[in-house]
Amino acid sequence: MSEHGTVGRRLAELGITLPPVAAPVAAYVPAVRSGSLVWTSGQLPFVDGALGATGKVGEGEGLVSPDRARELARAAALNALAAVAEQAGSLDRVRRVVKLVGFVASDPAFTGQPGVVNGASELLGQVFGEAGVHARSAVGVAVLPLDAPVEVELVVELV
Numbered sequence: 001m002s003e004h005g006t007v008g009r010r011l012a013e014l015g016i017t018l019p020p021v022a023a024p025v026a027a028y029v030p031a032v033r034s035g036s037l038v039w040t041s042g043q044l045p046f047v048d049g050a051l052g053a054t055g056k057v058g059e060g061e062g063l064v065s066p067d068r069a070r071e072l073a074r075a076a077a078l079n080a081l082a083a084v085a086e087q088a089g090s091l092d093r094v095r096r097v098v099k100l101v102g103f104v105a106s107d108p109a110f111t112g113q114p115g116v117v118n119g120a121s122e123l124l125g126q127v128f129g130e131a132g133v134h135a136r137s138a139v140g141v142a143v144l145p146l147d148a149p150v151e152v153e154l155v156v157e158l159v
Contacts, residue, residue, distance in 0.1 A: 022043060033087045040083045042145075052072050052075055058107030060107070069150055073120040081127070091127070094157070094158060094159075098135065102139065103141050113138040114138045
């Protein structure tokens with residue numbers, strides 16, 4: 001998808017190319033527009049069609065590190081932006097990011113979910129500036145689809 005407006009230039013400056021919209025893994029669509037709002041389905045951290053990692057987030061052997069999970073949250077947010085762009089026609093139509101919900105498949109001892117979800121929040125700020133400032137939830141869960149470490153949902157308002 002080509003982005004030629006202000007947001008497209010910002011993405012290029014950041015060295016970011018929107019990925020193709022991730023194919024649903026069950027019976028749903030990637031995003032739905034209702035009036036001026038676009039709601040994304042939960043987006044996993046697919047990169048080039050594969051999950052960037054699997055497993056629980058935490059400290060210790062066999063776990064996805066919080067730093068890696070933060071990168072994966074960023075990748076999931078990029079997938080969410082691709083779904084928004086498909087509904088909106090262009091990310092330049094985004095007036096503001098309203099809400100971000102991040103789910104983190106967490107080891108029982110891990111309580112750093114907000115830091116992980118910052119990977120998505122910071123990307124939105126870089127891409128949209130003040131319009132990327134949003135309400136947010138960062139939720140620890142036992143397991144996510146396909147054993148993904150993170151999942152991200154967005155609600156955006158369009159002009």
